[in-house]
Amino acid sequence: MRTSVGQPVRLVDYRVPDFLIDEVDLDVSLDRTATRVVSTLIIRPNPAASDGAALTLDGDELTLVSAHLDGAPLDPEAFQATPAQFVLPNPPRGRFTLTIETRLDPASNTKLMGLYRSGSAYCTQCEAEGFRRITYFLDRPDVLSTYRVRIEADREEAPVLLGNGNLEGKGEAETAGRHWALWTDPHKKPCYLFALVAGDLAHISDAFVTASGRKVDLAIFTEHGREERARYAMEALKRAMAWDEKAYGREYDLDVFNIVAVSDFNMGAMENKGLNVFNDKYVLASQETATDDDYANIEGVIAHEYFHNWTGNRITCRDWFQLCLKEGLTVFRDQEFSADMRSRPVKRISEVRGLRAAQFPEDAGPLAHNVRPEVYSEISNFYTATVYQKGAEVVRMLKRLVGDEAFRAGMDAYFHRYDGQAATVEQFVGCFAEVSGRDLDRFMRWYRQAGTPKVTVRTAHDPAARTYRLEIAQSLAPTPGQPTKLPATMPLALGLVDPEGGDLPLVSADASEAELASGVFVLDDAERVIVFRDVARRPALSFLRGFSAPVTVDDDLTEQDLAVLSRHDPDHFNRWQALQSLVTRVLLRGVKAIRAGRAPERNAALVAAFGALIDDARAGRIDPAFAALSLALPTEADIAREIGENVDPDAIYAARKSLRGALGRKHGDALADLHDWLADARPFSPDAESAGRRALRNIALALYADGNIIDGLARAHRQLRDADNMTERFGALTQIVLKPSSAREHTSDAFSRRYAMEPLILDKWFALQAHIPERETLDRVRGLMSHRAFSMSNPNRVRALIGGFTGNHTQFNRPDGEGYAFLEEIVVGLDPTNPQVAARLLTAMRSWRSLEEIRRGHAEAMLRRIAVLPSLSPDVRDIVTRSLG
Ligand code: PHE
Numbered sequence: 012m013r014t015s016v017g018q019p020v021r022l023v024d025y026r027v028p029d030f031l032i033d034e035v036d037l038d039v040s041l042d043r044t045a046t047r048v049v050s051t052l053i054i055r056p057n058p059a060a061s062d063g064a065a066l067t068l069d070g071d072e073l074t075l076v077s078a079h080l081d082g083a084p085l086d087p088e089a090f091q092a093t094p095a096q097f098v099l100p101n102p103p104r105g106r107f108t109l110t111i112e113t114r115l116d117p118a119s120n121t122k123l124m125g126l127y128r129s130g131s132a133y134c135t136q137c138e139a140e141g142f143r144r145i146t147y148f149l150d151r152p153d154v155l156s157t158y159r160v161r162i163e164a165d166r167e168e169a170p171v172l173l174g175n176g177n178l179e180g181k182g183e184a185e186t187a188g189r190h191w192a193l194w195t196d197p198h199k200k201p202c203y204l205f206a207l208v209a210g211d212l213a214h215i216s217d218a219f220v221t222a223s224g225r226k227v228d229l230a231i232f233t234e235h236g237r238e239e240r241a242r243y244a245m246e247a248l249k250r251a252m253a254w255d256e257k258a259y260g261r262e263y264d265l266d267v268f269n270i271v272a273v274s275d276f277n278m279g280a281m282e283n284k285g286l287n288v289f290n291d292k293y294v295l296a297s298q299e300t301a302t303d304d305d306y307a308n309i310e311g312v313i314a315h316e317y318f319h320n321w322t323g324n325r326i327t328c329r330d331w332f333q334l335c336l337k338e339g340l341t342v343f344r345d346q347e348f349s350a351d352m353r354s355r356p357v358k359r360i361s362e363v364r365g366l367r368a369a370q371f372p373e374d375a376g377p378l379a380h381n382v383r384p385e386v387y388s389e390i391s392n393f394y395t396a397t398v399y400q401k402g403a404e405v406v407r408m409l410k411r412l413v414g415d416e417a418f419r420a421g422m423d424a425y426f427h428r429y430d431g432q433a434a435t436v437e438q439f440v441g442c443f444a445e446v447s448g449r450d451l452d453r454f455m456r457w458y459r460q461a462g463t464p465k466v467t468v469r470t471a472h473d474p475a476a477r478t479y480r481l482e483i484a485q486s487l488a489p490t491p492g493q494p495t496k497l498p499a500t501m502p503l504a505l506g507l508v509d510p511e512g513g514d515l516p517l518v519s520a521d522a523s524e525a526e527l528a529s530g531v532f533v534l535d536d537a538e539r540v541i542v543f544r545d546v547a548r549r550p551a552l553s554f555l556r557g558f559s560a561p562v563t564v565d566d567d568l569t570e571q572d573l574a575v576l577s578r579h580d581p582d583h584f585n586r587w588q589a590l591q592s593l594v595t596r597v598l599l600r601g602v603k604a605i606r607a608g609r610a611p612e613r614n615a616a617l618v619a620a621f622g623a624l625i626d627d628a629r630a631g632r633i634d635p636a637f638a639a640l641s642l643a644l645p646t647e648a649d650i651a652r653e654i655g656e657n658v659d660p661d662a663i664y665a666a667r668k669s670l671r672g673a674l675g676r677k678h679g680d681a682l683a684d685l686h687d688w689l690a691d692a693r694p695f696s697p698d699a700e701s702a703g704r705r706a707l708r709n710i711a712l713a714l715y716a717d718g719n720i721i722d723g724l725a726r727a728h729r730q731l732r733d734a735d736n737m738t739e740r741f742g743a744l745t746q747i748v749l750k751p752s753s754a755r756e757h758t759s760d761a762f763s764r765r766y767a768m769e770p771l772i773l774d775k776w777f778a779l780q781a782h783i784p785e786r787e788t789l790d791r792v793r794g795l796m797s798h799r800a801f802s803m804s805n806p807n808r809v810r811a812l813i814g815g816f817t818g819n820h821t822q823f824n825r826p827d828g829e830g831y832a833f834l835e836e837i838v839v840g841l842d843p844t845n846p847q848v849a850a851r852l853l854t855a856m857r858s859w860r861s862l863e864e865i866r867r868g869h870a871e872a873m874l875r876r877i878a879v880l881p882s883l884s885p886d887v888r889d890i891v892t893r894s895l896g
């Protein structure tokens with residue numbers, strides 16, 4: 012059991028470690044059930060701490076075999092060891108060597124933390140606190156050491172032996188049939204970046220020459236027979252390496268860079284120094300098996316982990332409260348990389364959609380927490396959208412506030428000053444305050460206050476005075492533990508769009524030259540008034556361009572304004588946003604009407620806006636990827652969030668379905684034509700341009716089928732048959748499976764048989780089944796749990812089927828509460844074997860308070876049933892407690 016059970020850890024209690032560990036020598040002799048780890052640590056008292064302290068090393072479910080101090084066996088009286096701790100009450104005063112032997116059973120490690128087995132390979136996962144499951148250690152990120160690691164294993168079972176850093180040597184072991192490899196990592200690192208992998212793996216290799224001429228050997232390891240599917244990831248890796256040199260002047264710093272794809276992984280991927288370990292879904296791709304989204308995700312995650320080498324590894328976090336220091340920053344870096352590789356506005360729209368879907372509900376519910384939290388009881392539960400995605404938004408705002416040049420100078424200063432150290436958010440932001448001369452104290456509130464700020468903007472045009480007045484105000488509602496909030500500095504990008512289209516020049520005495528020139532206005536206080544001059548005709552306000560701050564906006568735009576912006580806003584993000592806002596307004600009225608027993612309205616302006624969009628797309632006047640995003644209606648969850656309270660998922664579904672049907676019927680011919688026109692005769696390519704056409708083709712099919720079910724399904728069957736790639740095939744299958752028809756089961760089964768040996772494809776199929784908006788879906792999901800490809804011990808399968816079901820807005824939120832009861836059963840059943848994944852699944856309850864009364868009652872009852880169980884993991888206990896709090 013963990014040491015921290017029940018006791019929350021607080022940022023204010025941070026103390027430097029009493030001891031430092033300069034060198035770590037590990038001798039790991041791998042065996043499925045009896046792995047031996049001999050760890051030799053060179054330890055000294057920390058000069059920055061007060062002396063005389065006992066040495067307390069962390070452990071987690073460890074079995075001690077022996078302990079030596081400076082080469083001599085330790086007297087049993089001289090130390091205490093439990094599975095969770097190793098204590099030396101009277102350690103030597105100076106430098107000393109501690110040798111500890113532990114025995115591990117990787118085969119029964121189902122938590123996938125520490126040393127475990129994935130398929131036939133051994134692998135490790137140490138972030139955040141997994142190293143203590145391998146050996147006793149000061150398992151905290153501010154203890155940095157150099158590592159020398161000898162790995163020994165059966166040659167036949169594990170011909171490949173990988174560690175961090177550079178390969179120093181290899182050879183035959185003394186025991187017959189066994190061999191070893193010695194890896195040394197010259198860069199000091201915290202133990203969470205330790206990794207080893209051993210197994211019978213295939214690989215592809217390549218090389219990269221850095222700007223200063225260092226040749227780096229690159230390799231990606233996979234299961235045998237899948238290695239060719241790592242080619243795209245390899246190309247993405249080289250693009251990422253080149254980009255970090257160009258954008259940030261950062262080069263790679265070892266002779267080898269290895270990536271291993273494993274199929275059992277709790278998260279997306281892990282940035283272990285020189286040895287990244289990936290969930291295989293973020294490595295493996297081929298025309299036949301991967302969708303365009305898969306390709307984009309692979310490019311993004313490969314880059315993300317690579318970028319961690321500087322933002323995370325060379326400069327790490329002082330403590331886990333600073334997690335956003337590496338994660339928010341690295342997400343920002345991977346987002347910018349992808350924006351440079353693909354279409355910037357399209358990338359921005361996808362990011363914001365993701366932020367709103369995953370982070371906004373977190374901020375609006377009981378699990379709300381700061382980007383830089385101040386207390387936690389289980390750190391694994393803080394790898395959240397708030398830390399990652401909102402953390403990235405905060406860095407993006409910082410860049411807008413100080414400008415591109417000062418941002419680069421601030422990053423340079425950060426790398427220069429803190430290289431080789433464990434840093435804090437204050438130190439990071441301090442670099443930008445220094446180089447820009449800007450006061451960033453109020454900006455720091457983004458890290459210290461939870462919740463999504465609301466920005467209200469009111470406009471007034473005075474034709475006689477030719478003025479246009481903006482009254483802007485920010486507010487932030489209380490969140491758990493934070494009853495009062497203060498205004499935070501935010502950049503607000505805006506423009507005034509003339510009814511004929513095009514931006515008006517910005518003239519005002521209430522803003523700086525720089526603001527008027529850039530169109531980015533800084534809101535530092537609760538309120539600000541800006542009066543623009545020389546505005547003859549009332550413009551449409553294009554507010555929060557590019558989503559310049561992670562806020563919600565309450566504006567007074569008319570639907571006419573939104574229609575104008577959706578066609579003419581020079582800012583593409585806001586062009587997309589305007590149509591989304593228009594659709595949202597219509598849908599919100601539709602939900603109200605349905606709940607009042609009336610029919611939802613027919614909105615001619617909206618139908619016309621969609622018609623114009625389809626025409627523009629067909630005529631090649633707009634980017635297909637952009638058109639695809641624009642034609643996608645807000646999701647049910649998006650609408651639920653807008654409603655905010657007393658949510659009725661069935662009414663939302665009905666309103667959305669009615670609008671989809673109307674749009675599909677009105678524009679049937681144009682959509683069919685668009686769908687035909689987008690059929691691509693060229694050979695497949697995963698590039699962004701081709702992907703955009705496929706995305707548009709799939710949405711055209713979906714919208715067409717929504718209004719013309721019989722013909723739509725016929726089209727879908729043709730697309731399924733003719734497609735030469737997974738994006739189009741799965742787009743077609745989606746329509747066939749989500750809509751009831753006599754061919755559904757047969758087609759779906761044929762698909763699953765065709766890909767019986769492809770778990771990553773079956774994951775898509777599991778998730779699709781779980782999304783069917785019908786009452787029978789819960790039973791279907793239960794049935795699929797016995798599918799031969801399903802397994803509760805594989806996180807990807809669980810996330811696909813169970814996680815997929817929790818994303819089915821009507822069926823998970825069934826009025827009879829059966830959806831919640833099902834999740835309860837799963838979470839409680841999975842908790843003993845994989846608490847991290849169990850806890851993550853339970854966060855699907857985070858918005859329970861916004862539901863209408865009956866569902867809310869069922870949800871609360873479910874959480875209370877879990878809360879009273881006596882033997883919950885710290886992970887699930889933490890989520891359930893906070894959810895009810
Ligand atoms: N640090 C990983 C990342 O790149 C995420 C992770 C956290 C992976 C914890 C495994 C365990 O974001």
Ligand code: ZN
Pocket residue numbers: 315319337338341
């Ligand atoms: Zn990361």
